[in-house]
Amino acid sequence: MRAEKQSITEPTKALCEAKARAVRAGFIELQKKPDSITLTRAIDKYIASKDAVLSPSTIAGYRRIQRNRFPSLMDKQVGAITASLAQSAVNEELKSGKSPKTVLNAWGFVNTVISEITGSHLKVACARVVPHEQEWLTPVQAERLSRPCKPG
Secondary structure, rough: OOOOOOOOOOOHHHHHHHHHHHHHOOOOOOOOOOOOOHHHOOOOOOOOOOOOEEEEEEHHHHHHHHHHOOOHHHHEEEEEEEHHHHHHHHHHHHHHHOOOHHHHHHHHHHHHHHHHHHOOOOOOOOOOOOOOOOOOOOOOOOHHHHHHOOOO
């Protein structure tokens, strides 16, 4: 297929011609470089490849990340995403008021998708996640709770 600048090899001539027609019709997408797809498309492929093992709620969470997090990266080719671009996207999310835990979890998923396509893991600094600590009861409060109720 010279016009598409792609080579197709199959065991038989009939299979090769059928695959070439499918590629030309747009049913099959052949790409020489897997990292030339956009991040949105890479997320679609990741979810499709793990569809059998992911719960519906996990898939819904991944789709929310795809729609709502890192909009500056979603239309970029996966191979073109650098650590500095990723850091800028994380900083934008943090500035928009998202909690560090939300941003960190979303980046973890996106970085996994990027890593599956390119084989490289991008290092990004994120704000420290502050654990939420519950306050302890004072001895007086604990004593009040442990008293039997007076009949009324």
